[in-house]
Amino acid sequence: MTRPSVTWPVVAVVAIGLVWAGHYVWSTVTNPLDSEEAAWLIRPLLWSLVLVAPFVLWTAVGRTLEKLETEDGESLAPLSRKAYVAGLPLLAVAIWVLGFLPATLVYTPLMCLALGERRPVAIALTTAILLAVIWVGFHIGLGIRMPLWPRGLG
Amino acid sequence: MIDLALIGDGATLLATWQMPLVIVGGMLLGLVIGAIPGMTAALGLAAILPLTFKLDALTALMLMTSVYTGSLTGGGFLAVLINTPGTPGAAATTFDGYPMAKAGRQNEALGLQIAASVVGGLISYLALLFFIQPMADFALLFGSAEMLFLTIFVLILIASLQRKSFARTIFAGIVGLLLSTIGTSVSTGVARGTYGLDALADGLPIILCVIGMFAIPELISIVAREAISVDPGRGAKARDIVAGMRDGLRYRWTWARGALIGTFVGLLPAAGATVASLLSYSAASRAAKPGERFGEGEPKGVVAAESANNASEGGAMAILMSLGIPGSASTAVISGAFLLHGLVPGPRLFIDNGDIVYGLILGNLLQMLALGVFAVAVASQIARIVTVPSRLLAPALTIIIALGAYSYRGLWEDIVITFAFGLIGYVFRRHHFTLIALMIGLFLGAQIDEDFVRFVILYGDRPATLLERPIVAAFAVLSLALIALQVRLAIRERRA
Numbered sequence: 001m002t003r004p005s006v007t008w009p010v011v012a013v014v015a016i017g018l019v020w021a022g023h024y025v026w027s028t029v030t031n032p033l034d035s036e037e038a039a040w041l042i043r044p045l046l047w048s049l050v051l052v053a054p055f056v057l058w059t060a061v062g063r064t065l066e067k068l069e070t071e072d073g074e075s076l077a078p079l080s081r082k083a084y085v086a087g088l089p090l091l092a093v094a095i096w097v098l099g100f101l102p103a104t105l106v107y108t109p110l111m112c113l114a115l116g117e118r119r120p121v122a123i124a125l126t127t128a129i130l131l132a133v134i135w136v137g138f139h140i141g142l143g144i145r146m147p148l149w150p151r152g153l154g
Numbered sequence: 155m156i157d158l159a160l161i162g163d164g165a166t167l168l169a170t171w172q173m174p175l176v177i178v179g180g181m182l183l184g185l186v187i188g189a190i191p192g193m194t195a196a197l198g199l200a201a202i203l204p205l206t207f208k209l210d211a212l213t214a215l216m217l218m219t220s221v222y223t224g225s226l227t228g229g230g231f232l233a234v235l236i237n238t239p240g241t242p243g244a245a246a247t248t249f250d251g252y253p254m255a256k257a258g259r260q261n262e263a264l265g266l267q268i269a270a271s272v273v274g275g276l277i278s279y280l281a282l283l284f285f286i287q288p289m290a291d292f293a294l295l296f297g298s299a300e301m302l303f304l305t306i307f308v309l310i311l312i313a314s315l316q317r318k319s320f321a322r323t324i325f326a327g328i329v330g331l332l333l334s335t336i337g338t339s340v341s342t343g344v345a346r347g348t349y350g351l352d353a354l355a356d357g358l359p360i361i362l363c364v365i366g367m368f369a370i371p372e373l374i375s376i377v378a379r380e381a382i383s384v385d386p387g388r389g390a391k392a393r394d395i396v397a398g399m400r401d402g403l404r405y406r407w408t409w410a411r412g413a414l415i416g417t418f419v420g421l422l423p424a425a426g427a428t429v430a431s432l433l434s435y436s437a438a439s440r441a442a443k444p445g446e447r448f449g450e451g452e453p454k455g456v457v458a459a460e461s462a463n464n465a466s467e468g469g470a471m472a473i474l475m476s477l478g479i480p481g482s483a484s485t486a487v488i489s490g491a492f493l494l495h496g497l498v499p500g501p502r503l504f505i506d507n508g509d510i511v512y513g514l515i516l517g518n519l520l521q522m523l524a525l526g527v528f529a530v531a532v533a534s535q536i537a538r539i540v541t542v543p544s545r546l547l548a549p550a551l552t553i554i555i556a557l558g559a560y561s562y563r564g565l566w567e568d569i570v571i572t573f574a575f576g577l578i579g580y581v582f583r584r585h586h587f588t589l590i591a592l593m594i595g596l597f598l599g600a601q602i603d604e605d606f607v608r609f610v611i612l613y614g615d616r617p618a619t620l621l622e623r624p625i626v627a628a629f630a631v632l633s634l635a636l637i638a639l640q641v642r643l644a645i646r647e648r649r650a
Contacts (some may be wrong), residue, residue: 009581009584009585010322010585013581013582013585013587016323017325021329021332024332024336024346024347026387027346028344028346028347031344031345031346033342033344034404035345037339037341037342038339038341038342038344038346038605040606040607040610041331041335041602041603041606041607042332042335042346045328045331045332045335046332047333048328049325049328049329050190050322052321052325052328053325055320055321056321056322056325058321059321059322064648065499075584076374077617078377078378080377080378080545081374081375083377084374084377084548084552085374085577085580087552088370088547088576088577089573089575091552091553091556091573092566092569092570092573093554095345095556095560095566095569096566100556100557100560104553105548106218107552107553108549108550108553111548111549111552112545112546112549115377115544115545115548115549116545117543117545117546122543122546126546126549126550129550130550130553130554133554133557134553134557138557138561141562142197143201144201144560144561144564145564146557146560146564148372149565152187
């Protein structure tokens with residue numbers, strides 16, 4: 001038997017893909033503007049997806065890929081991976097609220113610690129290099145306008 | 155076909171003291187830009203465009219094309235070192251380049267990549283010098299129907315390379331095509347799938363989606379390891395990179411085939427480099443001898459992909475200069491540089507400014523030779539990345555990716571989109587929904603959408619006439635043959 005942990009994520013991907021694609025096509029064709037032409041490509045793509053889905057599910061409930069999927073060692077089980085994934089939305093929000101420089105100042109040391117780094121000098125150096133890259137490389141060198149500080153301060 | 159007097163005039167224009175400076179400066183800048191995840195060649199080119207105001211036309215164009223050449227090769231460094239194609243054209247480089255880096259052979263892989271890039275670029279610019287007109291005529295054979303069938307063929311080709319997950323690869327490709335159509339439909343003006351978000355009105359930022367879905371899953375993967383390489387003792391050694399370059403030159407048939415594929419497929423707008431490198435990789439893996447393990451760190455895989463990737467640059471420049479069509483965002487910015495200096499890309503460019511055009515082609519040949527030297531210098535520094543502890547590397551690269559994402563359009567939402575595609579990429583990769591297929595769908599879908607509308611208007615009532623077009627018929631037959639081959643192999647395996 002294929003393990004449920006191997007089967008269910010595939011079923012979920014297929015289900016989410018089909019639901020999203022169905023809604024995408026439906027919302028396009030029901031657009032009050034003349035949108036039949038806008039769905040000329042996406043409608044056949046939806047049907048192609050529906051056609052392929054059973055074959056994908058068959059490989060998930062069958063044993064075709066079981067060996068591959070249990071050997072790749074990329075699960076989210078290690079704590080460091082969980083911490084890294086959780087840090088992504090937090091970083092995005094921090095950049096929105098604090099701006100790039102404070103967000104980097106907060107995110108980098110905390111994430112380094114969460115991933116197991118215990119040398120203060122290495123953490124400080126990494127943070128300092130990143131702050132320099134943002135300020136000197138991107139802001140001054142490339143002249144990119146970005147929110148460096150919290151809104152209203154920069 | 156070729157005007158020797160104009161070539162002589164072009165060579166004379168190159169003999170100025172500024173020329174070596176702009177080639178070296180542009181090349182180094184391009185290599186560094188290409189090696190930053192999230193930074194695109196187009197962004198780097200746009201940033202330096204204002205610097206060219208005071209330069210004469212040829213010097214300005216040489217600076218721009220040096221940055222372009224450098225960034226294409228720099229994008230390949232990322233593909234080898236962190237499994238992230240800096241440009242979509244470098245996607246096939248990850249197949250064997252990254253397994254080599256993980257096994258501690260990153261210097262060799264970088265050497266192979268640099269040698270193949272130099273040779274591929276040289277061959278394509280030589281082809282440009284001698285055959286620019288036939289190359290432009292070839293590109294014009296590809297109309298909307300041909301591009302549509304080419305995309306279908308490429309998706310099936312990728313799926314056939316991923317035999318054990320054939321259905322999932324096709325599924326990922328179709329999802330990619332659907333995602334790429336999000337935004338305002340060019341042909342009807344109807345906003346599709348934007349959920350009212352202004353950031354999606356122009357569609358998804360494709361290059362950021364690609365960076366996110368390749369880089370983030372890799373970072374998720376490496377945080378549970380000490381570093382990228384299993385052999386951290388072997389960090390960066392220029393001598394090993396040069397040895398890798400020597401090795402790369404030994405695979406004559408592989409790089410020659412890759413360069414030819416790259417030069418001609420590179421002519422196709424939007425698709426060029428990506429399709430070329432995948433086709434070249436596919437051709438090399440099908441010609442594999444016993445013992446050659448493509449996908450597990452086979453040097454020929456890196457050579458095949460990168461020679462085609464860089465050779466596509468000549469194709470892209472050919473189509474830009476001869477027809478005035480920019481095939482990518484980068485060549486669109488270069489086209490802007492032409493216009494800024496009073497040169498109009500298109501058929502009259504050769505008549506009115508033939509000396510500058512040939513000067514530019516000769517200068518690009520010189521660039522390719524310089525690339526070999528400077529790429530080794532930059533790569534030997536960047537290769538140290540594989541030995542940096544992942545607990546420091548992952549947060550640092552995440553910040554750089556966020557910076558690159560924000561820089562793209564100045565939108566915070568782009569950071570969210572990049573990270574979201576990172577998580578989608580992780581789930582897809584973990585469960586063998588091939589990311590390359592998703593990327594191809596994303597990258598070609600918008601063009602296909604336009605082509606499909608044109609195709610329905612032209613042939614909607616008589617689709618069978620399509621098969622009278624030889625290129626369409628050829629791609630249709632090849633696609634069906636590939637599917638039949640997969641079915642046959644699956645049945646044989648089941649019986650065994």
